[in-house]
Each structure stands twice: as structure tokens, then as C-alpha cells.
Amino acid sequence: MIPEFGHFALILAFCLSLAQAVFPLVGAATGNRQFMALARPAAAGQFVFCAVAYAALAYAFLTDDFSVRFVALHSNSELPTFYKFAAVWGGHEGSLLFWTTVLAIWTLAVAVTGRAQPEAFSSRVIGVLGIVSAGMLAFTLLTSNPFDRLGLEMPVDGNDLNPLLQDPAMVLHPPMLYIGYVGLSVPFAFAVAALLTGRLDREMARWTRPWVLGPWIFLTLGIALGSWWAYYELGWGGWWFWDPVENASFMPWLVATALIHSLVVTEKRGLFKSWTVLLAITAFSLSFFGTFLTRSGILISVHAFASDPARGLFLLMLLALITGGALMLYAFRAKDLAGEGGFTLLSRDAFLLANNILLTIAAAFVLFGTLYPLFLDALGFREISAGPPYFNVVFLIPMLPMAVLLGIGMHAAWRKTPPDLLRRKLKWPAVFAVAAGATLPWIVFGRASVLSTIGLAIGLWVVATSLVDPIMRRLGRGATGAPITRAQWGMYVAHLGLGLFILGVTVTESYDTELDRAVRPGETWHTGGYDFEFVGLRDVQGPNYTAVEGEFEVRRGEKLVTVLRPQKRVYRVRQDPMTEAAIDAALHRDIFIALGQSLGGDAWSVRVRVKPLISFLWIGAVVIALGGLIAVTDRRHRVQPAEQAERVRVAPVPRPASRPAEGH
Amino acid sequence: MLFVGVVLCGVAVSAAFALRAFNENLLYFFSPTQVVAGEAPTERVFRLGGVVVEGSVVREPGSLTVEFLVTDYANTVPVRYTGVLPDLFREGQVAVARGRVDSSGVFTAEEVLAKHDENYRPPAVAEALEKGRAASGQ
Numbered sequence: 001m002i003p004e005f006g007h008f009a010l011i012l013a014f015c016l017s018l019a020q021a022v023f024p025l026v027g028a029a030t031g032n033r034q035f036m037a038l039a040r041p042a043a044a045g046q047f048v049f050c051a052v053a054y055a056a057l058a059y060a061f062l063t064d065d066f067s068v069r070f071v072a073l074h075s076n077s078e079l080p081t082f083y084k085f086a087a088v089w090g091g092h093e094g095s096l097l098f099w100t101t102v103l104a105i106w107t108l109a110v111a112v113t114g115r116a117q118p119e120a121f122s123s124r125v126i127g128v129l130g131i132v133s134a135g136m137l138a139f140t141l142l143t144s145n146p147f148d149r150l151g152l153e154m155p156v157d158g159n160d161l162n163p164l165l166q167d168p169a170m171v172l173h174p175p176m177l178y179i180g181y182v183g184l185s186v187p188f189a190f191a192v193a194a195l196l197t198g199r200l201d202r203e204m205a206r207w208t209r210p211w212v213l214g215p216w217i218f219l220t221l222g223i224a225l226g227s228w229w230a231y232y233e234l235g236w237g238g239w240w241f242w243d244p245v246e247n248a249s250f251m252p253w254l255v256a257t258a259l260i261h262s263l264v265v266t267e268k269r270g271l272f273k274s275w276t277v278l279l280a281i282t283a284f285s286l287s288f289f290g291t292f293l294t295r296s297g298i299l300i301s302v303h304a305f306a307s308d309p310a311r312g313l314f315l316l317m318l319l320a321l322i323t324g325g326a327l328m329l330y331a332f333r334a335k336d337l338a339g340e341g342g343f344t345l346l347s348r349d350a351f352l353l354a355n356n357i358l359l360t361i362a363a364a365f366v367l368f369g370t371l372y373p374l375f376l377d378a379l380g381f382r383e384i385s386a387g388p389p390y391f392n393v394v395f396l397i398p399m400l401p402m403a404v405l406l407g408i409g410m411h412a413a414w415r416k417t418p419p420d421l422l423r424r425k426l427k428w429p430a431v432f433a434v435a436a437g438a439t440l441p442w443i444v445f446g447r448a449s450v451l452s453t454i455g456l457a458i459g460l461w462v463v464a465t466s467l468v469d470p471i472m473r474r475l476g477r478g479a480t481g482a483p484i485t486r487a488q489w490g491m492y493v494a495h496l497g498l499g500l501f502i503l504g505v506t507v508t509e510s511y512d513t514e515l516d517r518a519v520r521p522g523e524t525w526h527t528g529g530y531d532f533e534f535v536g537l538r539d540v541q542g543p544n545y546t547a548v549e550g551e552f553e554v555r556r557g558e559k560l561v562t563v564l565r566p567q568k569r570v571y572r573v574r575q576d577p578m579t580e581a582a583i584d585a586a587l588h589r590d591i592f593i594a595l596g597q598s599l600g601g602d603a604w605s606v607r608v609r610v611k612p613l614i615s616f617l618w619i620g621a622v623v624i625a626l627g628g629l630i631a632v633t634d635r636r637h638r639v640q641p642a643e644q645a646e647r648v649r650v651a652p653v654p655r656p657a658s659r660p661a662e663g664h
Numbered sequence: 665m666l667f668v669g670v671v672l673c674g675v676a677v678s679a680a681f682a683l684r685a686f687n688e689n690l691l692y693f694f695s696p697t698q699v700v701a702g703e704a705p706t707e708r709v710f711r712l713g714g715v716v717v718e719g720s721v722v723r724e725p726g727s728l729t730v731e732f733l734v735t736d737y738a739n740t741v742p743v744r745y746t747g748v749l750p751d752l753f754r755e756g757q758v759a760v761a762r763g764r765v766d767s768s769g770v771f772t773a774e775e776v777l778a779k780h781d782e783n784y785r786p787p788a789v790a791e792a793l794e795k796g797r798a799a800s801g802q
Contacts, residue, residue: 357671365682372686385711390689394682516747518728568751577751596748603726605748 003068006056007147013049013100014137016042020107020130024123028196036123043111043126046133047104054101057146058088066158069148070094076160076573078544086171087161092295092311093146095174099291100136102175102182107133110186110211117207124193125186132185135318143311160573163545169229176222177249181287183215184252187259188284191277192326195333200277205267208280210632212263216256217628223249224621232581237514237592237609239617242391247370248290251363255283258359261352269349269414270340275356277330277337285323286363292319293370344416351409358398358405365394403458403502406495407465425472429464433457445511455506462499466492486634494627497620504616513610516596520603528610530591531555535563537602545571547580550595550604554584561591566606568595581607590614691762695792697799700739704765712741712771713760713792721755734759734771736796741765745773752778 020042027035057070061084066072074091075084083090089098107129114122140146164170190208194200226249231239240246259279266276292315343349369386376384411425437457441448470484470492484492513528521536535551547569554561564582571578581594589612596605693711694704704710717740720733729746732755743761753759753776763773 357675361675361678368682369686384693385691386686387689387691390685393685393689397678397681516728518726520726579751594748599723599727600725605728607748 002056002059003065003147003149006053006060007145009049009052009056010097010137010141010145010147013046013053013104014134014141016046016049017130017133017137020046021127021134022130023127024130025127025196028120028123028127031120033119036119039123039126040111042130043104043107046130047108050097050101050104053147054088054097057094057097058085060147061085061088064158066156067149067151067154068146069150070146072150072155072158074159074161076158076544078572079158079161079166080543083161083166083171086165089174089178090161090165093140093144093148095178096136096140096144096295097146098175099178099182100133100140102179103129103133103136103185106183106186110189114207121193121197121204124196125189128189128192129185132189132322135322139311139314139318143314157573160544160571163569163571163574163576163578164233166571167229167233169225170233173222173225173229176218176225178222180215180217180219180222181249181252181290183211183218184256184284184287186211186215187280188326191280192329194277194337195326195329198333198336200266200273200337202267202270205263205276206636209260209263209267212256212260212280212283213628213632216253216260217625217632219249219253219256220621220625220628223253224618224625227621228618231614232583232592234579237581237594237607237611239508239614242366242369242388244370244374245290245294247366247391248286248293251366251370252283252286252290254359254363254366255279255286258356258363259283261355261359265349265352269343271343271349272353272356273337273339274330274334277334279356279360281323281326281330285319285326286367288315288319288322292316341415343414346412346417346419346422348409348412348414348417351405351412354405355402355409358402361398362395362402365398366391369394400454400458403462403498406498407461410465410491410495411469425468426465429461429468432464433461436460441510449510452506452510455502455510459499459502459506462502463496464499466496466499485636487631487636490627490629490631490634492627493630494624497623497625497627499620500616500623501620504613504620507613508611508617511612512614513608515608516605517608518599518603518605520601527608528591529556530561530610532593532608534604534606537604540567542569544573545569545578548595550593550606552582552593552606554591564591564593566593566595568597585615587615588613695796696734696736696741697739697792697796699741699765699771700769706765706767709762709764709774711760711762712743712765712773713758714741714796715793716753716755716757716759718755734761736792738796738799741769741771743771743773743776745776747776749776750778754778 019038023035023042024039026032027038057068059065060068060071061075062081064071064075064077064084066075070091070093071087074087074094079087087094089095107126110129111122111126114125117125187208190204190211194204223246226246227239230241230246231237259276262272262276262279265272292312295311295315369390373385407429408422408426411422413421434457437453437460438448440456441452473484515527517525519525519534521534524531524533526532531554533553533555535553537548537550540547540549547567549565549567552564552566554564562584564584566582567580569578569580570576579594579596581592583593584591589610592607592609592611594607596607599605691709691711693713696712696714698704699712704712712734714734714736717733717735721730722732723730728748729744730749731742731744733740734743735741743763745761745763757778760777761771761773762775762777763771765771
């Protein structure tokens with residue numbers, strides 16, 4: 001009964017999403033206030049029914065209702081309760097329900113906070129979100145109903161959740177990504193609303209900023225979690241594979257990052273308006289495209305669990321409709337969004353433009369490498385794929401100059417910067433980065449390559465330039481202009497995170513030790529500065545799996561560093577073997593051991609990795625997200641009538657050219 | 665104008681580099697039949713896919729080196745690999761190997777991938793298997 005109830009709630013949610021799409025948009029176009037007034041109740045109702053549907057599916061999982069097809073395919077009575085709950089988004093149908101529910105939550109948040117905005121604008125935003133909701137709900141109901149019953153074929157027990165997904169990070173990774181993906185529909189809706197209104201003024205840009213930062217924070221954390229999961233769960237010891245699904249999450253992140261930066265220019269200077277709108281449309285289109293890639297089953301990848309061409313076609317049409325519609329509107333209306341002034345080459349405006357161009361190029365390269373092979377395949381040409389070497393090379397082309405320019409751009413002023421100011425602030429960071437980058441690898445590792453030197457110098461440069469302003473103020477030097485705002489702190493922190501990330505990538509990739517080896521109990525060997533001993537094997541019983549567990553002692557000199565116990569698991573229901581790597585993580589290095597397979601007798605193959613500074617990847621990502629969080633809490637981002645006065649003051653006053661930039 | 669020019673030049677140069685990197689790192693897929701017919705390049709890395717022949721997996725005891733045969737039901741190619749095999753690698757199941765073939769027809773793999781799902785086959789492999797089956801009249 002409960003599943004039918006959920007199905008019914010989902011149908012009601014669809015009906016309300018149609019109302020949410022039609023009435024506010026028509027109302028805004030014709031000036032009908034009664035129609036516009038329907039926007040918020042429809043959005044609220046849609047949220048309630050999505051939530052009810054979601055709760056019904058979660059209930060079916062928690063009560064082991066295997067008469068529901070989706071539950072039977074993705075759960076099992078032995079599955080720990082925690083994973084039963086997570087299994088709701090562990091498969092195609094459930095993750096779509098999650099998608100639509102998250103969209104309803106974002107819509108509700110926009111509806112609640114948008115009261116201070118002009119009614120027509122806010123109605124249009126809610127209406128556009130209604131179109132997206134209606135499309136996705138129709139897709140869920142027509143092709144992927146999670147509440148389908150099995151009838152007489154109902155199994156005694158379920159097929160179990162894919163063992164790869166039975167992991168705490170994997171429980172959090174998809175929802176984080178989806179919250180980010182779906183959240184980018186809000187800036188998309190703002191952009192389309194601005195096009196419909198025919199203008200994009202600075203306050204619209206300011207309203208939009210928290211709605212880009214929010215999803216972007218979730219995307220950042222979601223991508224980092226996915227990478228962390230791949231690192232310890234897939235058992236290969238790598239952290240990024242340029243897998244199409246990874247790319248699908250990374251491209252919206254790149255474009256959303258560009259959007260955050262271009263919105264700053266639109267808000268502060270009234271420039272880049274049509275470009276900002278285009279980025280907002282692109283960011284969400286790429287998110288949607290990511291959903292299509294993961295949910296259509298057209299990929300050969302660890303993530304492509306689903307495969308059903310009918311679904312792919314529906315999603316592709318929806319993508320064409322939403323993106324195509326927005327782009328068409330853009331083509332007609334973009335000329336109305338003229339900029340309000342000019343800038344010189346040495347200005348924050350120009351540096352942000354460079355940031356945007358380089359990030360967009362990076363996204364385009366990734367898109368090309370991801371799509372071209374799929375495209376050729378679809379046309380019936382050769383089966384090809386672009387390997388990680390392609391992505392490694394092309395990603396560095398735009399990213400290296402971007403990281404260098406970023407250090408300067410942070411300290412440039414709007415419109416025009418006196419070179420003197422930049423020289424004063426950046427002299428020491430530059431000297432420090434070059435000197436340390438050139439010497440540190442030799443001191444610590446005793447060897448260096450061109451790329452590791454460049455990477456280290458750039459990482460240190462980004463770290464130093466992010467810290468120079470706070471430090472100089474602390475020391476009471478160069479304390480010109482206003483105190484550092486929240487948004488500015490956010491910028492410094494996020495860039496510091498990027499610097500740490502660059503350092504982590506450079507050191508891990510340049511100085512890691514990899515060893516695949518056949519070992520017997522009692523055998524010892526030396527690798528990456530540590531002595532390893534394979535102590536022995538034993539059998540282990542888990543809640544829903546059995547495993548062979550190896551024991552490895554790791555020593556440095558005489559001192560025991562750690563004992564690692566990697567496992568080879570066999571989950572009872574699916575009977576697939578699964579590698580559970582063991583990692584000793586520390587700030588300066590990770591030691592990673594994964595069991596391969598039995599080689600006959602008591603010999604086993606093992607993967608051993610010593611990865612210096614890999615922790616900086618995750619720390620960097622978290623610090624980047626933290627920067628976003630700090631920026632989001634800037635008071636100016638909240639629309640409150642009391643702040644109208646401040647807004648008027650901020651907008652039209654041209655700043656003295658010598659004043660250092662007042663950040664985001 | 666100068667600024668736009670610089671930007672355009674930058675974009676053009678980076679696009680040229682990207683295309684070069686793309687061409688150099690492109691991986692083609694070949695079926696065992698194509699490899700046996702000599703259609704696969706000997707100087708370049710490519711991907712070979714098919715079913716691992718039952719009973720063909722031979723391992724030197726206690727060593728990481730393993731040899732097995734990959735078939736598309738029409739022809740088979742011997743594969744040699746030194747390293748840790750993926751969890752789902754099994755006889756009678758689909759595997760994809762990345763590596764190069766030498767003049768004696770032995771494929772030396774740098775990496776071996778196995779399918780991730782019972783019901784899922786990489787489309788290229790499925791197609792090759794169908795062609796092979798048709799050719800061998802099975």
C-alpha cells in the first residue's frame with residue numbers, strides 16, 4: 001500500500017510542477033498577479049509530495065519490501081540498515097527520485113528567500129525551475145518508476161546493493177554531487193529569468209551569487225569524496241582516472257567556478273553580462289548532461305550501472321529542450337544585456353576575464369576528450385578512447401597560466417591597477433615561490449623534474465599570494481582600504497585551498513612509489529623508504545561477506561610504523577570478489593596496500609603504494625569548499641529590505657583607481 | 665584589439681597542443697580476428713577485447729606474470745601480463761587489455777580490465793563477439 005501511496009504522491013508532484021511551470025511564467029508575461037501568486041504554493045506543494053514519495057521509497061527499503069522491483073534489485077535483508085537507507089539512491093530509479101526531491105528543496109529555498117525580489121522576476125525563476133521539475137518527474141514516472149511492483153515473481157530476498165557502493169564515502173558521494181548538479185538549476189533559472197526580463201542588473205547578479213556558491217560547495221565536496229572513494233575502494237591506488245563519469249561531474253564544476261568569478265564582475269562593474277548568462281546556462285546544461293551520461297548507460301565505465309536506450313533518448317530530448325530553449329532565448333535577448341563600461345589590461349576585470357577564458361578552455365578540452373569517442377562510436381566508426389595522458393596534458397595547458405595569473409589577479413584593482421601596488425605586494429611571494437620551488441624537491445626528495453619544479457613553484461605561489469594580504473594586515477603593513485570582507489576572506493581561503501591542492505597533486509604524482517609484487521608469508525621487502533613484512537593471512541567474517549585478510553607490518557628503521565590489514569571480500573549475495581585496501585594515512589604520506597589475488601600456494605600478489613602529500617588533495621578540496629562557505633555567509637548576499645540603502649551606495653559609486661580591490 | 669588578438673592566439677595555440685595530445689593518446693579497439701589478420705599496428709598501444717578462454721589462464725607459480733588466451737569465438741590471441749589482475753577477471757568472461765602486439769603475435773598487456781556487471785558487455789566487445797560467432801558458424 002505504501003509504495004502505491006508514494007507513486008500517487010509522485011504523480012501529484014508532477015501535476016503541481018506543471019502548475020508551477022505554467023502559471024508563474026504566464027502571469028509574469030501578462031502581468032497577472034493572481035497567476036504569479038500561485039508560484040510559491042505550487043512549489044511548496046511539489047516539495048511536500050516529492051518528500052512523501054521519497055519517504056515511501058525509503059520505507060519500502062527499511063521494511064525489506066521486495067515486492068517493489070527497485071528494492072528487490074538493490075537491497076537485501078542482510079544489508080546493514082544504514083546502507084538500506086543509502087540504497088534509495090544506489091540505483092537508477094531511486095537516484096532520479098532523489099534528484100527531483102533535491103530540486104524541490106532548492107526550489108522551495110529560492111521561493112522562500114525570493115520574497116524581497118520583484119514579483120515578476122521571482123515568479124519567472126520559480127516557473128523555470130517548474131519546467132525542469134516537470135521534465136524530470138515525467139521522466140521518472142514514464143521510464144523509471146521506482147515504485148513498480150514485481151507481482152508474482154517477487155523474490156524471497158533481494159539482489160543486494162552493489163558491494164562497491166557499500167561504503168560510507170559512497171553513501172555521501174552521490175547525494176553531494178546531485179545536490180550540486182541540481183542546485184545549478186537555480187542560477188540557470190535566474191539567467192533565463194534575466195533573459196525573459198530583458199535586463200540583468202547588478203542586484204540580480206548579487207542575488208544569484210549565493211545560489212552558485214551553494215551548489216558549487218556541494219559539487220566540490222562531492223567530487224573530492226568520489227575521488228577519495230576511488231582511491232581507497234577501487235583498490236588501484238589512483239585518485240582520478242578521467243573516467244567519463246568523473247569528467248561529467250568535473251565539467252560543471254569548472255564552468256560553475258568560472259561563473260562565480262564572472263558574476264563578481266557583473267555585480268561590481270556591470271560587465272560580462274551576456275557571458276555570465278551563457279555560463280549559467282552552460283553550467284546547468286553540463287550538469288544535466290552529466291545526469292544523461294550516468295543514467296543512460298552509454299558509457300563503458302565503473303559507474304555505468306544502468307543501460308536502457310529509451311531512457312537515454314528521453315533525457316537527451318529533455319536536455320535539448322531545456323538547453324536549446326535557453327540558448328534560443330539567449331540568441332534573441334543577449335544583445336539587450338550590454339556592459340556598462342570598459343577596463344584596462346592591468347585590472348581585476350581583465351584577470352577575471354582571463355580566469356573565465358582559461359577555465360572554459362579547460363572544460364571544453366575535457367568535454368572534447370569525453371564526447372568525441374562516444375560520438376564516433378555512435379556514428380559507427382572505430383571504437384576509440386582518449387586515455388588519461390590526453391587529459392593530463394590538455395588540462396595543464398590552460399591551468400598552469402591560470403594559477404599564475406590568479407596570484408596577480410587577487411591583488412589587482414577594478415578597472416585599472418597601478419603597477420607599483422602589485423609590485424609591492426607580490427615581490428616576496430614571487431621570490432619565495434621560485435626559490436622554494438627550485439630547492440625544496442632537492443632537499444626533501446633528492447631529485448626534481450621540470451614539471452615537479454613548476455608545479456611546486458606554482459602551488460607555493462598560489463598559497464603565498466593568498467596569504468600575503470591577511471599577513472601584511474596582521475603586521476600592520478600595507479593596510480590600505482577597507483578591512484577584509486567575508487567575501488574576500490572566502491576568496492583567500494578558497495585560493496589557499498587550490499594552492500594546497502596543487503602542491504598535493506605535484507608531490508604525489510612526482511614522488512610516489514608504486515610496487516606490484518608477489519609475496520609469501522614471512523617475506524620482507526623495502527620500498528618507498530619503508531620496510532614491509534607480510535605476516536600472514538586469516539579468514540574474516542563480515543555482516544554480509546566473508547573475507548581473506550592479510551597482515552602487513554610496516555617499519556621505518558627499527559620503529560614499527562603501522563600494521564595494515566587489507567582484505568579480499570566476497571559478498572554472500574552477489575559472490576563478486578572485492579578489494580578492500582588498507583591505508584595508513586598521515587599528513588605527509590599515505591601507505592597503501594591492496595591484496596591482488598592468490599597466486600597458488602600461499603603466495604599472493606599485492607599492490608603497494610607510498611604516496612607523499614596525498615592528504616593535501618583532500619585537505620585542499622575541503623579548504624576550497626570552506627572558502628565558498630565563508631563567501632556565502634557574506635551579509636551583502638542576503639536580500640533584505642533593510643539593506644536596500646547599502647545597495648544603492650555600493651552600486652554606482654566609482655572607486656578611486658588606486659584603491660585595492662574590494663573582493664568578492 | 666591587441667588584447668583580443670592575444671587571447672585568440674592563446675586559444676589557437678592551446679587547441680593545437682590539445683589536438684596533438686589527443687591524436688597521440690588515442691586508443692583504438694581491435695578484436696582478436698583483426699589482430700590475427702594483422703590489422704592491428706605493432707608500433708602503437710591499442711585495446712584488445714574478448715572472452716578469456718576457459719582453462720587458458722596459466723601462471724608461473726608465485727610470479728606476477730600470467731598468460732591467457734582471448735577469443736572472439738573465431739580467432740584467439742595469446743596475452744601476457746605482469747601485474748595484479750582486476751577482481752572480476754575470470755575465465756569465460758569478458759576482459760579488455762591495453763597494450764601492444766609483437767611480431768610473433770603475442771599481446772603484451774600493460775593493463776587488464778574486466779567487466780563490472782554480469783549483464784553488461786562493452787559494446788565494442790559485444791560487436792566483435794557477434795562477428796566472430798557468425799564467422800565461425802557457431
